[in-house]
Amino acid sequence: MSETYEERVRKTFAGLAGRPLKDYFHISAGINKRTKGMQSYRTVFMRDRDRILYSRNLLRLAGKTQVYGDGHDDHARNRLTHSLEVAQIGKTIAKALGLDQDLVEAIALGHDLGHTPFGHAGERTIDAILSYQNKKINTKLGINRYLADEGEDRLRLKLHEGFKHNWQSIRILEDLSRSYQNFSMELTLFALSGILFHSTITYGKREIPAYYSKYLQRLQADGHYIWSGECLAVAIADKIAQRHHDIEDALSCNYLTPKRIIDVFEMPIQEYERRDLVKEMPEFAEADFRIFDLMLTANKIKGATRRTVTNYISDRNLFIQAVPKYIVNWLTDSYIQRMKKLLTDPTPLANPGILLEKPQEDGEQMKVRYNPEISRLMGFDGTTRLADKLLQYRLKNVILNSRSVKRMDGRGEFVIKRLFEAYVTSPQQMSDSAIESVFREYLRSQGNPLAFARPLFDDPAQVRVTFEHCYAKESWDNFSAAQGQRIEVDRLDFKLALLRTVADYIAGMTDSYAEREYQKLYGICQDMSQ
Numbered sequence: 047m048s049e050t051y052e053e054r055v056r057k058t059f060a061g062l063a064g065r066p067l068k069d070y071f072h073i074s075a076g077i078n079k080r081t082k083g084m085q086s087y088r089t090v091f092m093r094d095r096d097r098i099l100y101s102r103n104l105l106r107l108a109g110k111t112q113v114y115g116d117g118h119d120d121h122a123r124n125r126l127t128h129s130l131e132v133a134q135i136g137k138t139i140a141k142a143l144g145l146d147q148d149l150v151e152a153i154a155l156g157h158d159l160g161h162t163p164f165g166h167a168g169e170r171t172i173d174a175i176l177s178y179q180n181k182k183i184n185t186k187l188g189i190n191r192y193l194a195d196e197g198e199d200r201l202r203l204k205l206h207e208g209f210k211h212n213w214q215s216i217r218i219l220e221d222l223s224r225s226y227q228n229f230s231m232e233l234t235l236f237a238l239s240g241i242l243f244h245s246t247i248t249y250g251k252r253e254i255p256a257y258y259s260k261y262l263q264r265l266q267a268d269g270h271y272i273w274s275g276e277c278l279a280v281a282i283a284d285k286i287a288q289r290h291h292d293i294e295d296a297l298s299c300n301y302l303t304p305k306r307i308i309d310v311f312e313m314p315i316q317e318y319e320r321r322d323l324v325k326e327m328p329e330f331a332e333a334d335f336r337i338f339d340l341m342l343t344a345n346k347i348k349g350a351t352r353r354t355v356t357n358y359i360s361d362r363n364l365f366i367q368a369v370p371k372y373i374v375n376w377l378t379d380s381y382i383q384r385m386k387k388l389l390t391d392p393t394p395l396a397n398p399g400i401l402l403e404k405p406q407e408d409g410e411q412m413k414v415r416y417n418p419e420i421s422r423l424m425g426f427d428g429t430t431r432l433a434d435k436l437l438q439y440r441l442k443n444v445i446l447n448s449r450s451v452k453r454m455d456g457r458g459e460f461v462i463k464r465l466f467e468a469y470v471t472s473p474q475q476m477s478d479s480a481i482e483s484v485f486r487e488y489l490r491s492q493g494n495p496l497a498f499a500r501p502l503f504d505d506p507a508q509v510r511v512t513f514e515h516c517y518a519k520e521s522w523d524n525f526s527a528a529q530g531q532r533i534e535v536d537r538l539d540f541k542l543a544l545l546r547t548v549a550d551y552i553a554g555m556t557d558s559y560a561e562r563e564y565q566k567l568y569g570i571c572q573d574m575s576q
Contacts, residue, residue, distance in 0.1 A: 164458025208255020
């Protein structure tokens with residue numbers, strides 16, 4: 047029996063134990079990237095990219111908030127334009143470091159598929175609901191009595207909690223892609239690991255969301271987590287793109303003036319900044335960075351002083367184009383030069399797994415921390431690292447904490463909470479496919495292979511009738527699925543399947559679709575059939 051591509055990846059990765067960084071960094075180049083049945087000119091990484099590129103999930107990113115809400119300004123970024131910029135920066139890094147550009151593009155296009163409407167505010171709101179912090183929704187589901195218990199039922203709730211966008215991206219690609227067999231796009235392990243690890247996998251010091259931990263096992267080889275240089279290239283490209291468009295969008299939307307941007311770059315470190323930053327990075331205590339000087343020097347502009355750029359203030363359009371470009375060139379070049387030096391180090395990696403696990407006890411959630419050997423590759427070095435951290439801090443103060451952004455965040459949180467309440471109270475208001483997904487999610491939780499049946503029910507009309515009995519009528523203890531198979535109903539697991547499906551349904555919405563659904567449910571809408 048011939049070796050599958052996935053088996054070849056795991057075997058190759060496991061065989062790198064005790065090797066230096068460059069071997070892991072370029073692992074994708076050492077594996078035959080074509081599989082049986084594919085065109086001779088098309089690699090599996092090209093297939094990864096194309097499957098994501100032509101998916102509806104990617105299309106919907108055009109209607110999802112990056113920082114400023116959908117429709118706020120024609121030139122403000124959305125999740126799709128952000129993903130395209132990450133892909134372009136990532137491919138620049140890939141070319142300079144000898145990485146696979148198709149794989150980088152696939153990871154970049156897929157890295158934000160799991161994002162919710164209304165940006166990170168929407169993500170935090172869904173996570174709070176799926177962590178059982180919304181008492182109203184808990185009451186409607188009737189799970190409060192389980193939350194108060196420390197027994198088996200409380201543990202079952204714990205194993206279903208949590209939401210994070212990069213985990214949700216993996217869930218979409220592995221379990222929710224309706225156009226593919228078994229609902230999986232069957233991407234390569236390199237693409238999946240890059241999409242997951244482009245961002246932190248937990249909120250702060252919290253544990254991994256228990257619900258998603260099952261996906262980690264797919265990304266392991268001989269006890270290590272599979273990763274590549276392409277994964278790290280996209281992670282850093284994501285950071286660079288954020289610095290770039292946070293400033294350009296703020297200028298385009300008239301929330302910041304060119305003069306204010308210069309002040310942000312030139313402002314010396316104040317005492318209030320030191321108190322916050324010095325805890326994490328003690329180097330800041332004696333630092334006083336002139337970020338513009340670093341940017342202009344990196345862009346090889348002579349006379350790198352504030353006076354060099356003040357001339358741009360009189361031409362706003364020139365300023366909007368020039369300054370963000372300087373940021374991209376500065377940070378991209380800094381990362382490339384640093385990685386070229388690190389890749390010459392022949393020292394073997396002591397622990398190449400990108401994560402270190404804590405031994406898992408029965409019923410305990412998995413706890414992880416980033417491997418210091420690998421995490422140091424996901425950022426900049428020296429002065430650039432400190433300056434970028436300071437820039438990130440200042441942008442958060444003047445942009446992400448601004449009144450306009452906070453108002454949009456508050457609106458998004460409100461809409462998502464109300465949509466959850468409506469769908470949990472009367473789930474039949476969701477689409478037919480969403481109702482069917484509740485059953486598929488329930489069957490998956492029970493380990494029933496019928497979850498992948500097409501169709502799941504013999505009669506499409508049967509889906510809603512069966513759901514009504516399972517959700518509202520306690521007398522039903524089983525239901526009939528395709529081919530006459532009888533399935534027992536566990537009430538708690540069925541409610542948890544509903545809660546997760548509602549989260550999937552809302553997370554997949556664009557900003558404008560969520561707003562329209564809210565108007566249909568709570569506002570005055572003349573045509574309810576729309």
